[in-house]
């Protein structure tokens with residue numbers, strides 16, 4: 478029998494908040510874009526029990542949820558995968574895709590900054606032994622089985638008439654690259670409907686364009702419980718996660734417990 482850590486066994490409950498700051502220009506001087514500080518409190522007493530520098534925790538929870546979604550949404554077999562944006566989040570997703578069971582046949586990257594694109598695909602080859610390709614244009618990314626958006630674009634730039642394939646999967650992690658028209662031609666999975674349809678994300682733009690939320694096929698939670706019916710004509714599938722704070726608290730609490738178990742301070 479495997480002994481679960483107390484947190485996962487439900488013996489320790491935590492609540493908390495996360496403050497995340499995003500400074501895209503940091504990357505110019507080789508600093509990470511995002512810094513995250515969750516404050517963890519005891520559920521019974523409200524006493525603070527932990528304060529962490531948690532950019533890594535935030536990246537890991539984003540990447541794991543994206544990789545789990547990909548594992549459920551892609552067609553079977555090895556996937557050719559294109560990343561649009563090759564920074565920290567792209568690299569972390571790349572590492573977790575095989576862990577979640579997504580076999581990669583090839584990894585490529587398109588980034589406004591060619592050095593970032595080269596770094597991401599070299600990482601794929603060096604760390605995962607997956608063959609890499611250089612993409613000269615954004616359009617080439619859409620010829621791959623799985624397309625991951627992890628840019629810092631503030632508004633859509635992908636052409637509204639971009640051709641997607643039936644069954645092709647897009648992980649819309651940066652949330653503002655795709656115009657609403659692209660979402661309306663696809664099955665759409667989100668992590669939390671209420672939170673995802675805010676702040677001019679692509680799903681929010683689609684809601685404003687159509688005046689309804691009917692374009693949302695379901696949530697990732699429902700997909701994992703086999704409660705989602707995809708459209709019969711097998712459309713492309715777009716996963717748009719806003720990122721759930723509860724996952725930060727869960728992973729942060731796990732990390733804190735592990736650190737305490739190992740005698741860390």
Ligand SMILES: NC(=O)c1ccc[n+]([C@@H]2O[C@H](COP(=O)([O-])OP(=O)(O)OC[C@H]3O[C@@H](n4cnc5c(N)ncnc54)[C@H](O)[C@@H]3O)[C@@H](O)[C@H]2O)c1
Pocket residue numbers: 501504510511535536539561562563564565566567587588589590593627628629630634649650651652718719720721
């Ligand atoms: N949905 C979620 O749960 C979640 C969680 C964390 C981060 N994010 C988002 O993921 C994105 C990436 O974060 P990061 O930490 O990797 O950032 P980063 O700054 O490390 O990397 C972003 C990369 O995108 C490239 N880029 C920017 N605009 C581009 C464009 N139009 N076309 C091609 N490349 C472009 C940049 O050159 C850079 O290399 C951010 O938008 C962040 O808000 C989402």
